[in-house]
Amino acid sequence: MEKQRKKQGLAFVLALGVLCLTEAAFAAETAKSTAAPTKTMPVVEVKAKGETPPFLSDVSGTKIYAGKKTSVTVLKEDAPALSNNNYRQALAKVPGLLVSEETTPLVSLGYRGLDPHRGQFIQIMKDGIPIHADMFGYPEAYYTPILQSVDKIEFIRGGAGLMYGPQPGGALNYVTKMPRLDTKFSAYSENIFGSDQYFSTYEALSGTVGPAGYHAYIHEREGNGFRQANSDYEVISSGLKVALFQNTDTRLTFFYDEYHEKHGEPGGLTRAAADSDRTSVTRFNDRFRLERYYGGLILEKEFSDTTQLDARVYGGHYRRWSKRQRGGGFGTLPTGATSNSNDIEEQDFYNLGFEPRLRHDYELFGETHTLTAGTHTFFSHAPRVDERGASPTAETGDVRKVAERDSAYFSVFLENLFRLGKLKVTPGVRLEHFWQSIEEKVNLDKTTVPLADESTFDFVPLFGLGVAYEVSKALEVYTNFSQAYRPKIFTQAVPNGTNQTVNSDLEEGKSWQYDAGLRGQPLPFVNYDMSYFILNFDDQIGTVGSSVENVGDMRTHGLEFAWEADVIGAYDFFAGTEHGQTLGALAPFMAMTFMDAEFNAGPNEGRQPQYAPKYNVRFGLNYKWRDRVHVNFLGTFLGRHFADDASTPNREIPSYKVWDLTAEINLLKNAFDTFDLSIFGGINNIFDEKYFARVRSDGIDPAYGRNVYGGVKVALG
Numbered sequence: 139m140e141k142q143r144k145k146q147g148l149a150f151v152l153a154l155g156v157l158c159l160t161e162a163a164f165a166a167e168t169a170k171s172t173a174a175p176t177k178t179m180p181v182v183e184v185k186a187k188g189e190t191p192p193f194l195s196d197v198s199g200t201k202i203y204a205g206k207k208t209s210v211t212v213l214k215e216d217a218p219a220l221s222n223n224n225y226r227q228a229l230a231k232v233p234g235l236l237v238s239e240e241t242t243p244l245v246s247l248g249y250r251g252l253d254p255h256r257g258q259f260i261q262i263m264k265d266g267i268p269i270h271a272d273m274f275g276y277p278e279a280y281y282t283p284i285l286q287s288v289d290k291i292e293f294i295r296g297g298a299g300l301m302y303g304p305q306p307g308g309a310l311n312y313v314t315k316m317p318r319l320d321t322k323f324s325a326y327s328e329n330i331f332g333s334d335q336y337f338s339t340y341e342a343l344s345g346t347v348g349p350a351g352y353h354a355y356i357h358e359r360e361g362n363g364f365r366q367a368n369s370d371y372e373v374i375s376s377g378l379k380v381a382l383f384q385n386t387d388t389r390l391t392f393f394y395d396e397y398h399e400k401h402g403e404p405g406g407l408t409r410a411a412a413d414s415d416r417t418s419v420t421r422f423n424d425r426f427r428l429e430r431y432y433g434g435l436i437l438e439k440e441f442s443d444t445t446q447l448d449a450r451v452y453g454g455h456y457r458r459w460s461k462r463q464r465g466g467g468f469g470t471l472p473t474g475a476t477s478n479s480n481d482i483e484e485q486d487f488y489n490l491g492f493e494p495r496l497r498h499d500y501e502l503f504g505e506t507h508t509l510t511a512g513t514h515t516f517f518s519h520a521p522r523v524d525e526r527g528a529s530p531t532a533e534t535g536d537v538r539k540v541a542e543r544d545s546a547y548f549s550v551f552l553e554n555l556f557r558l559g560k561l562k563v564t565p566g567v568r569l570e571h572f573w574q575s576i577e578e579k580v581n582l583d584k585t586t587v588p589l590a591d592e593s594t595f596d597f598v599p600l601f602g603l604g605v606a607y608e609v610s611k612a613l614e615v616y617t618n619f620s621q622a623y624r625p626k627i628f629t630q631a632v633p634n635g636t637n638q639t640v641n642s643d644l645e646e647g648k649s650w651q652y653d654a655g656l657r658g659q660p661l662p663f664v665n666y667d668m669s670y671f672i673l674n675f676d677d678q679i680g681t682v683g684s685s686v687e688n689v690g691d692m693r694t695h696g697l698e699f700a701w702e703a704d705v706i707g708a709y710d711f712f713a714g715t716e717h718g719q720t721l722g723a724l725a726p727f728m729a730m731t732f733m734d735a736e737f738n739a740g741p742n743e744g745r746q747p748q749y750a751p752k753y754n755v756r757f758g759l760n761y762k763w764r765d766r767v768h769v770n771f772l773g774t775f776l777g778r779h780f781a782d783d784a785s786t787p788n789r790e791i792p793s794y795k796v797w798d799l800t801a802e803i804n805l806l807k808n809a810f811d812t813f814d815l816s817i818f819g820g821i822n823n824i825f826d827e828k829y830f831a832r833v834r835s836d837g838i839d840p841a842y843g844r845n846v847y848g849g850v851k852v853a854l855g
Contacts (some may be wrong), residue, residue, distance in 0.1 A: 140527055147588075151172075152155075152391070154233035156454055159747075163732075164359070166451065167706055169803070175263075177428070181356075181700060185700070187511070191336075191491075192209050192210050192231060192665065192667075193204075193208055193209070193210070193657060193667065193780075194208040194209075194210055194292060194294070196255035196555065196562065196606075197497070197555065198506050199255045199438070199446065199448060199497070200414060200446055200447070200495040200496065200497040200510055201301065201495070201497075201510065201774060202301070202497075202508060202510050202553050202555050202564055203294065204395070204497050204562045204564050204606055205298075205562055205564045205603075205604025205605050205606040205616050205618055205755075206293065206294055206295070206554050206604050206616070206618050206653075206751055207292045207294075207295040207296070207298055207563075207616065207618060207653045207655060207667070207669055207671075207698075208292065208293065208294050208298070209231070209232045209233075209292070209469055209667075209700070210290055210291070210293075211228065211229065211231060211232060211290060211291045211293075211846075212289070212290045212674075213228060213285060213288055213289070213290060213291070213326050214289075216231055216760070217760075217770050217800065217849065218768045218769065218770055218800045218801055218802035218818055218820070219229070219328070219799070219800070219802050219816075219818040219849065220285055221330050221332060221336075221338060221820065221847045222243075222247070222332075222336065222338065222359065222361075223243065223282065223284070223285050224239045224285075224822065225239075225245055225247070226239065226593070226659070226772075226796070227770070227772060227798055227800065228285055228289070228291065228772055229441070229725055229758075230727075230729065230756050230758060230772050230774075231698060231700060231702065232291075232696040232700075232729060233512035233667075233700050233729040233730055233731050233756075234249055234250065234293075234295065234698050234731050234754075235246035235247055235248070235293065235296060235310075235416075235829070236254060236295055236749055236751075236776070237254075238254040238255070238749060238752055238831055238832045239320070239831040239832060239841050239842075240831075240832050240839050240841075241363055241364065241365075241369065241373055241700070241839075241841070241842050242401045242403070242426070243359075243371055243373050243399050243401060244256065244280055244301055244401075245257065245279065245282050246415040246832065247260060247262075247310070248585065248748075248749040249296075249307040249308065249672070250296065250307070250403075250694045250696075250733065250735070250750070251673070251675075251692060251694045251733070251735040251747035251748070251750035252306060252307050252675075252747075253729055253748060253749070254748075254749050255278065256270075256278035256279050256280060256447045256723065256779075257278070257279045257307075257310070257411065258269075258270070258277045258278050258279075259277075259305055259306055259307035259388060259624070259625075260305055260307035260308060260310050261299055261302050261303035261304075261305040261307070261308065261310070261314065261541075262264070262304065262309075262310050263281045263309060263310065263311040264283050264311070264312045264314060265311075265312070265313060265393075265436065266311060266436075266448075266450060266493075267315055267434065267452045267491070268303070268491070268516075268745060269281055269282070269283075269432075269623070270319070270630075271485070271487045271520075272487050272489065272518045272520055272545060273303070273458045273516050273518070273545075273547060274418060274545055274547060274572060274574070274625050274627065275518060275520060275543060275545045275574060275627055275628040275646075276485070276487065276520060276627060276628055277305070277627065278542065280399075280428050280456075280458060281397050281428065281430045281456070282312070283312045283314060284340065284355075284357045284373075284375050285339075286340040286342075286355070286357065287314050287315055287342075287355055287357070287377060288312050288313065288314055288315070289313050289314060289315045289316075290313045291310065291311070291312055291313070292309075292310070292311040292313060292386075293306045293308065293309070293310050293311075294308050294309045294311075294402055295618075295619065295651075295653060295671075296618075296620070296651035296653060296671065296673060297602055297618065297619065297620025297622055297650065297651035297653075298306045298602070298604065298618045298620060298651075298653065299620075300551070300568050300600060300602040300620045300621070300622070300734065301423070301530070301551050301566060301568065303514075304549075304568065304570055304598070304600060304622050304623050304624075305622060305624070306622035306623075306624060306638075306647075306649040306651065306673070306675060309615075312453070314377075314379070314392075315342075315344070315353055315379075316351070316353060316379070316381060316384075317344050317345065317346055317351025317352050317381050318344045318345050318346065318351070318386070319346050319351065319355045319384060319385070320855050321344075321345050321346070321509060322345045322346065322347050323343070323345045323855055324345050324853070324854060324855030325341075325342070325343055325853070325854040325855060326339050326340075326341070326342040326343075326344070326851070326852070326853050327339075327340070327342075327851070327852045327853075328341075328849060328851045328852075329849055329850055330342040330359075330847055330848070330849035331848060331849065332361070332466050332845060332846060332847030332848070333364070333845035333847070333849065334361050334362050334363055334364050334623070334845070335361055335362045335845055336359070336360075336361035336466075336845075336847060336848070337359065337360055337361070337362075338357075338359035339357065339358055339359070339360070340355065340356075340357045341355065341356050341357075342354065342355040342356075343355075343620050345731065345855070346384065349382055349383050349384075349386075350380060350381070350382055350624035351380070351381040351382075351384050351632040352378070352379070352380050353377075353379045354376075354377065354378045354379070355377055356375070357373070357374070357376065358372070358373065358374050358375075360372040360373070361371050362790045363402070363404070364416075364417055364843065364845070365417050365418075365419050365840075366404075366417050366418060366419050367402075367404060367419045367422055367425070367552070368402035368403065368404040368405075368421065368423070368425075368625075369401075369402055369404045369417060369419075369420050370401065370402050370406070371399070371400070371401035371402070371847075372399070372400055372401070373397075373398070373399045374396075374398045374399075375393040375395070375396065375397045375398070375399075376395070376396050377393065377394065377396070378393065378394050378395075379391060379393045380392045380393075386646065387439065387440040387441075388437070388438070388439050388440070389435075389437075389438040389439075390435065390436070390437055391436040391438075392434075392435055392638040393433060393434055393435075393436070394431075394432070395431075395432050396430070397428070397429070397430040398424065398429055399427070399429075400425065400428070401425070401426055402424065402426075402429040403421055403424035403425065403460075404419040404421055404422075404424075404426055404488070405419055405420035405421025405422075405424060405425055405466070405469075405836050405842060406420060406468065406469050406833070406834050406835075406836040406837020406838050406839055407420065407469045407837045407838045408468065408470070408788070408838070409469075409788065409838065411469055411837075411838075411842050412830060412838045413828070416828060416830075416840035416843070417840075418842075419474070420466060420469060420470060420472075420491075420757075420831050420836070420837065421462070421463060421466065421836065422463075422472050422530075423461070423463045423480065423530040423531050424460070424462045424463060425460065425461050425463065426459070426460045427457075427458075427460070428456075428457065428458055428459075428836050429455075429456075429457040429461040430454065430455070430456050430457070431454045431455045431783075432452065432453070432454030432455075432458075433452070433454055434450065434452030434453065434454075435450070435451045435452075435597070436448070436449070436450050437449040437450075437731070443499075443500045444499040444500070445496070445497070446496070446497045446500070446561050447494065447495070447496050447497075448494070448495045448496075449493070449494040449495070450492070450493045450494075451491070451492050452489075452490075452491050452492075453489050453490035453491060454488075454489060454747065454793045455486065455487070455488055455489075456486070456487040456488075456489065457484070457485070457486050457487075458483075458484070458485045458486075458487075459482075459483070459484045459485075460482070460483050461480050461481070461482045461483075461527065461532070461533065462480055462481050462483075463477060463479075463480045464476040464477060464479050464480055465477030465478075466836060467836075468788060468835070468836065468837050469788075469836070469837030469838065470747070470837075472530070473527050477530065478528075478529065478530065479526055479527055479528060479529065479530070479532075479535075480526075480527040480529070480530050480531075480532055480535070481524065481525075481526065481527070482523070482524070482525040482526070482527050482532065482533070482534065482535055483522070483523075483524050483525075483780065484523050484524075484525075485520060485521075485522045486521055486522075487518055487519075487520045488519045488520070489516070489517070489518050490513075490516070490517045490518075491514070491515065491517070492515045492516075492754060493512060493513070493514040494512050494513060494542055495510060495511070495512035496510065496512060497509070497510045498510075498606070500829075501677075504762055505556075505557045505558065505559075506557060507554065507555060507556050508554070508555040509552075509553070509554045510552070510553050510554075511550075511551065511552040511553075512550075512551055512615035512808070512834065513547045513548065513549065513550050513551075514547070514548070514551075515547070515548050516547040516548075516693075517544075517546050517547075518543075518544065518545045518546075519542075519543075519544050520543040520544070520545070520628070521540075521541070521542055521543065522537050522539070522540070522541045522543060522628075522659075523537060523540050524537075525537055525743045526538050526540060528630065528762070529605075535638055536738075537580060538580070538581070538582045538583065539580055539581045539582070539583070540578070540579040540580040540581075540772045541576060541577065541578050541579065541581075541584070542576070542577045542579060543574075543575070543576045543577075543628050544574070544576075545572070545573065545574045545575075546572075546573040547570075547571065547572050547573075548571040549568055549569060549570050549571065549707065550568070550569045551566065551567065551568040551569070552566065552567055552741070553565070553566035553567075554566075554777075555811060557693040560607055560608040560609070560757070561605070561606075561607050562604075562605070562606045562607070562608075563603075563604070563605050564599070564604040564605070565601075565603050565604075566602040566604075566620075566809070567599065567600070567601050567602075567603070568599075568600045568601075568602075569597075569598075569600075570596065570597065570598040570599070570600060570623070571595075571596075571597055571598045572592050572595070572597075572598075572625050573593070573594070573595050573816060574592075574593065574595075574625070574626070574628075575590075575594075576591075576592050576593075576595040576628060577590070577591045577810065578590045578591070578763070581728045583829070596625055596646055598623050598646070599722055600620070600621040600622065600623065601620070601621055602618070602619065602620030603618070603619050603620070603802070604616070604617070604618040605617050605618070611658070611659075611660075612658045612659065612660030612661070613656060613658045613660070613839075614656070614657055614658050615655075615656055616655055616656075616657065616669075617652070617653065617654040617702050618651075618652070618653045618654075619650065619651070619652050619653075620650065620651055621648070621649070621650050621841045622648075622649045622650070622651065623646050623647060623648050623649065623798060624646060624647035624648075624649070624675075624678075624679070625646045625647075626646060626679060630679050630686050637782060641735040645677045645735045646677070646679075647675060647676070647677050647678050648675075648676050648677055649673065649674060649675040649676065649748040650673075651672065651673045651674070651704075652671065652672045653669050653670070653671045654669060654670050654671075655667060655668055655669025655698075656668055656669070657669075660835070661708070661711060662707065662711065662806055662843065663703055663704040663705075663707030663711060664701075664702065664703035664704070664708070665701070665702055665703075666699075666700065666701045666702075667698075667699070667700045667701075668697070668698070668699045668700075668778055669697070669698050669699075670696070670697055671694075671695060671696060671697075671698060672693070672694070673690060673692075673693070673694040673695070674691070674692070674693050675693075676691040676692075676739075677689065677691070678690055678691070678692060678740075678783075689740050689741055689742060689783070690738075690739050690742050690743060690783075691737065691738055691739040691740060691748050692735065692736070692742020693735070693736060693738050694733060694735035694736075694747065694750060695733070695734060695735075696731060696732050696733030696735075697730075697731070697732045697733075698730070698731050699728065699729075699730045699731075700727075700728065700729045701727065701728045702725055702726070702727035702728075702760075703725060703727075704718070704723045704725045705724050705725070705726065706718050706721050706722065706723055706724050707723060721763070722762050722763030722764060722767070723760075723762050723763075724759070724760075724761050724831065725759070725760045725761075725762075726757070726758070726759050726760075727758055727759075727760060728755075728756070728757040729755075729756045729757070730753070730754070730755045730756070730757075731753065731754040731755075732753050733750060733751070733752060733753075733754070734752070734800075735747045735750035737783065741784075742783050742785075743782055745784060745785045746779065746780060746838070747783055748779070748780055748781055748782050748783050748789075749777050749779055749781065750782075751777035751779040751791075751793070752778075752779075752780055753775065753776070753777040753778040754774070754775075754776055754777070755770040755774075755775040755776075755836075756772065756773065756774050757768060757772075757773055758771050758772035758773060759771045765804065765807065766803065766804045766807060767802070767803055767804070768801065768802045769799075769800070769801045769802075770798075770799070770800045770801070771797070771799050772793065772796075772797065772799075773795065773796070774796045774797075774798075775793075775794075775795045775798050776791075776793060776795075777793050777832070778790065778792055778793045779791050781832065781834075782833075789831075789833045791832075791833060793827070794827055794829035794830075794831070794841075795827060796822075796823050796827050797823070797824045797825055797827075798820065798821070798823065798824065799820060799821045799824055800818070800819070800820035800821050801818060801819060801820065801821070802816055802818035802851075803816060803817055803818070812813065812850075812854060813853070813854055814851070814852070814854075815850070815851070815852055815853075816850070816851040816852075817848070817849070817850055817851075818848070818849055818850075818851065819847060819848030819849065820846070820847055820848075821844065821845075821846050822842065822844070822845050822846070822847075823841075823842060823844045823845065824844065825844070826844040827841075827843075828840075828843070829841050
């Protein structure tokens with residue numbers, strides 16, 4: 139019943155939104171003949187001379203990327219239809235990012251030795267809007283967009299992401315699909331079946347009527363997972379985007395998203411159990427649920443060809459709920475008297491944010507320079523309630539802990555791109571103001587110390603500098619240096635565990651990063667990007683015994699390399715032939731990171747930071763023929779590493795290699811000028827590699843073995 143009500147509610151929201159949109163558009167169309175003529179909006183994106191994917195242009199809208207290390211993945215171009223939000227494939231061409239794989243719908247992304255859990259050290263955004271539960275107090279992205287709704291994924295490396303947030307892991311931005319401009323109505327349907335009772339459906343409507351464009355979707359996927367029990371999951375998601383005046387100098391985009399997700403947590407395994415039977419289970423009653431309701435408004439206003447304003451207002455409610463049986467250890471079944479009870483945790487996040495950005499181009503000394511400035515304001519109210527259930531399956535229980543948590547954030551940032559011939563210099567500054575307060579109302583575990591009532595304020599100025607020099611059309615040299623910081627999160631400011639204390643001189647983590655590299659497109663069929671990086675992260679916060687304190691300084695350095703070439707295009711170029719028109723494009727690609735990371739101070743001195751393998755290599759082959767056939771063969775190789783900063787033996791992750799094959803065939807292309815029909819499918823982990831990429835406190839989370847899927851896509855209009 140609960141599932142049915144959710145589906146009905148989501149369908150109602152979409153139907154109501156599309157109905158209102160249609161009526162508004164009809165009224166606008168009726169009044170069109172009497173309306174004043176509108177000004178045609180110039181192209182928003184300002185591309186750098188010679189700019190080509192997979193790099194972001196020097197200036198795009200109100201954002202400056204000159205002198206920064208960036209990547210952009212256009213999902214439709216870079217991979218055939220993906221299934222189940224497979225990030226190993228979606229981010230295959232992005233060097234540096236580490237996917238800490240799991241078989242739930244949740245996602246964990248690491249970067250240069252930073253903790254990957256829910257991408258908490260990366261500023262993760264959707265259309266430029268942060269999507270963490272709380273930007274700073276609880277910066278975990280339990281929600282990520284459905285990849286079918288995403289047009290492209292942008293990644294701005296390390297400190298180069300300074301203009302988008304202070305997180306040391308950089309900025310990852312999902313750019314979602316906009317309403318179609320070329321039709322009043324179009325429909326799209328995608329249905330997939332796969333191993334372990336996997337099923338996914340995605341339905342979308344898109345078009346533009348008069349001044350109003352709309353894009354609406356609804357998605358559901360579910361499966362039983364490969365574990366023996368309690369590995370089922372279900373996702374129900376929907377979204378509505380309405381864009382007004384898309385072809386004028388003022389564009390308004392309204393959006394609303396809902397996301398409901400639930401899954402079992404079958405529990406971790408010991409190494410011996412994972413090697414003998416990766417399908418075994420140690421937790422039969424642990425469950426997780428997530429709800430997210432978010433909406434907002436994006437204004438894009440061009441005052442002239444040289445001045446543009448973007449403003450985003452967003453907010454909503456984010457609810458995280460879990461229940462976990464007590465009495466278990468690392469990879470072991472719950473035992474003892476405590477196993478007859480469970481811990482039930484609910485955290486709610488009520489968020490509101492506002493971010494205006496202004497870009498202005500101006501002339502000085504015969505060159506055109508670009509200034510961008512803005513502010514970001516964010517408020518969060520995040521109550522937390524912990525209960526103790528009277529049985530392993532209890533949904534409610536006796537209240538043991540209640541805390542009121544609030545945060546407020548205000549930043550001011552400014553960047554200026556100076557152009558001096560072929561030299562581009564981009565200094566930037568970001569002034570961070572962060573208030574956080576936590577008041578414990580109830581904590582039955584604290585019998586000898588008073589309840590916490592803490593308030594803190596941090597002011598942190600951050601600086602950055604990007605430099606790029608265009609040696610030729612085929613070669614650009616770039617370098618970037620930026621600072622970042624990591625404030626105390628809620629559970630570090632006031633620990634929730636029994637008898638935990640906070641060191642009186644606890645400092646926020648501070649980091650700086652440096653990138654230097656070469657990139658370009660020397661010929662039409664090849665592009666490359668290679669760089670050297672250093673990440674220095676001081677005063678990391680962690681736990682030593684029962685004390686939360688600064689646990690050490692980390693230094694990571696290494697090489698990143700990305701390359702792609704079309705071999706048929708290369709032959710045509712040098713031989714003067716046109717085989718590409720008949721044979722298509724055959725493009726091998728590589729994305730490699732070689733890294734050396736070590737703690738150079740603190741309790742973990744001399745140890746390797748978590749999720750920092752010596753190598754993280756992906757390479758593959760991408761074949762496309764006339765927009766009718768698309769095949770991708772991908773290999774992923776990761777070196778041995780650890781899942782904690784202490785290099786604990788049972789947290790070791792051995793090296794592994796995984797191969798994936800995906801393909802899509804368009805059977806009917808624009809049939810009757812309106813209809814497309816495609817079939818697609820894939821084999822993940824073709825050679826059934828027995829590996830794991832994630833270890834939690836309850837044990838090893840084994841990765842999926844060989845699994846297959848197949849589906850049909852239908853497009854109308």
